[in-house]
Amino acid sequence: MKLHRKFLRGLTVLSCLGSLAFAGPASAQVSDDVVKLGVLTDMSGQYSDMNGSGSLLAAQMAAADFGGKVLGKPIEVIGADHQQKADIGLGIARQWIESDKVDAVVDVTNSAIALAVQQLTRETNRVALFSSPGTTDLTGKACSPTGFQWVYDNYSNVVGPVKALIEKGNDTFFIITADFAFGHSLEKIATEAIKANGGKLLGSIRHPFGANDLSAFLLPAQASQAKVILLATAGKDLTTAIKQASEFGITAGGQTLSAPVVFLTDIHALGLSSAQGMSFLEGFYWDQNDETRAFAKRFFEVRKTMPTSLQAGVYSEVLHYLKAVQAAGTDEAKAVAAKMRELPVNDFFARSGRVREDGRMVHDMLLVRVKKPAESKGPWDYYNVVATVPGDQVFLPLTQSECSLVKK
Structure with missing residues (x-):
């Protein structure tokens, strides 16, 4: 599998298109005829090694492994650097949702930015998939029907x-x-x-x-x-x-x-x-078993580093989101969120993981x-x-x- 490498320059990336094995029924409802995910992360700051372009790569890999399409429509993955600034991060997310028709915002390194994005996605009926922020408020007092916290928390x-x-x-x-x-x-x-x-x-x-x-x-x-x-x-x-x-x-x-x-x-x-x-405690280690090593090898071929738990978590949450879109027959946020809570999480990152009503994905550590x-x-x-x-x-x-x- 070859992945488009323009993510290294923070540009829009269209995930590789694969088989139509996951194509849905003709009556399926997909807004704007594309399912679009935006990876909002630290591309250039002190968290760029643990997240950064590696998180974007992981999201690309998940989309490509799903087949490049869901419900017969293409999956598109874009990325941006929030520069660890809440105003910039929120501005990017708002532009993505209002102008670029992004359906889900992914990763969001930095708890302050994540809380702002959570509020925005709640108001605009979009999904937020958090891999990196540690604050428990995301699944606590600031929880959202369409917000999910995947890898760890404080x-x-x-x-x-x-x-x-x-x-x-x-x-x-x-x-x-x-x-x-x-x-x-x-x-x-x-x-x-x-x-x-x-x-x-x-x-x-x-x-x-x-x-x-x-x-x-x-x-x-x-x-x-x-x-x-x-x-x-x-x-x-x-x-x-x-x-x-x-x-x-x-x-x-x-x-x-x-x-x-x-x-x-x-x-x-x-x-x-x-x-x-x-x-x-760690949420994932690349050398756990054959499946984790296979993912890590593919990741390493592009990134030249082994994946962190945060990057592996991005893959898992994106893959689960796409499965939920498929199961729901639509990319409408609340319908997808309901399926995300209903479906078990089973992949190399988590075995028998489950998404609670508060949006917390519970898995072994x-x-x-x-x-x-x-x-x-x-x-x-x-x-x-x-x-x-x-x-x-x-x-x-x-x-x-x-x-x-x-x-x-």
């Missing part, structure tokens, strides 16, 4: 690890937080988890997005003598913090770094010598530990999978949800 990645740390005697914490919606959500959930499990929060501090030097934020954490320094941040900010913590002797001095939201590209940037021994350099067979061979954690044990229970769609 609850899934912080509550279990915090509980495990406290059970091992690491009961005092200092939190370093990225000062925007994602970090605020992660800090709030971590604080609640610390208190609920008998731990104590000794302090917290917030750093600006895209900081080149985090020493001013690490030193108060070190001085607090907290047993655990929890890094409520991600991307290059996270890798900067970990590298500088090592330089300052923080881990050598006995304090533990906890980084709840880590991805494969972060480990690649850190190197195994710095990252070895880190444990965290992987507890991974980063390999020592001597254990790795080569580039991208970075994880040992320690355990598979059932989705019902990972994600926020519906009984605790603030989503208005959840029946009480």
Whole structure:
């Protein structure tokens, strides 16, 4: 399969057209005679490795694997860079919906932009497929009938690890937080988890997005003598913090770094010598089985990197969306959303996954530990999978949800 590579320049991409095996009945209703998806992501900033053009590629692959058509109409995939700016991201999404007739907005790296897009898609009756943002508000108080959160969220990645740390005697914490919606959500959930499990929060501090030097934020954490320094941040900010913590002797001095939201590209940037021994939850690992390796090989042929869980999640959510369009016989958002909740999610990313009424896709997560350099067979061979954690044990229970769609 050959994929059009103009995505590398952020231009419109028409997915490869394949067989008509998925063509629908003549009476099927498809707006504008095309099913169009827009991948809104970070193409040039600090999250571009974990998302970026790789997310666009994953969406292309899903469309092509579906056959290039649904209900007899072509599938089109376009992409754009929101530049980590909410006004730019929302403006692109609005133009896509109002002028370019986009049916679903995909990925949306950045929680603040995602919340704005969620509101827009609710008002305009479009579907939002979120792979990257961590805020639980997307399936909580800001939930939408047509909004879906696929890979992880801040609850899934912080509550279990915090509980495990406290059970091992690491009961005092200092939190370093990225000062925007994602970090605020992660800090709030971590604080609640610390208190609920008998731990104590000794302090917290917030750093600006895209900081080149985090020493001013690490030193108060070190001085607090907290047993655990929890890094409520991600991307290059996270890798900067970990590298500088090592330089300052923080881990050598006995304090533990906890980084709840880590991805494969972060480990690649850190190197195994710095990252070895880190444990965290992941939604996907390319070297799990034959199916994940087959997808990763195809992805690598174009991207020259292995896919992150976020990029694999884009493939999964787009494929599920297309199956729902097929099953619904239309691309009308509410009808498609109902089918997305009805159909099980079964692909290389998730086995027996299910979409809850709040839009949360529940699937098993992987507890991974980063390999020592001597254990790795080569580039991208970075994880040992320690355990598979059932989705019902990972994600926020519906009984605790603030989503208005959840029946009480």
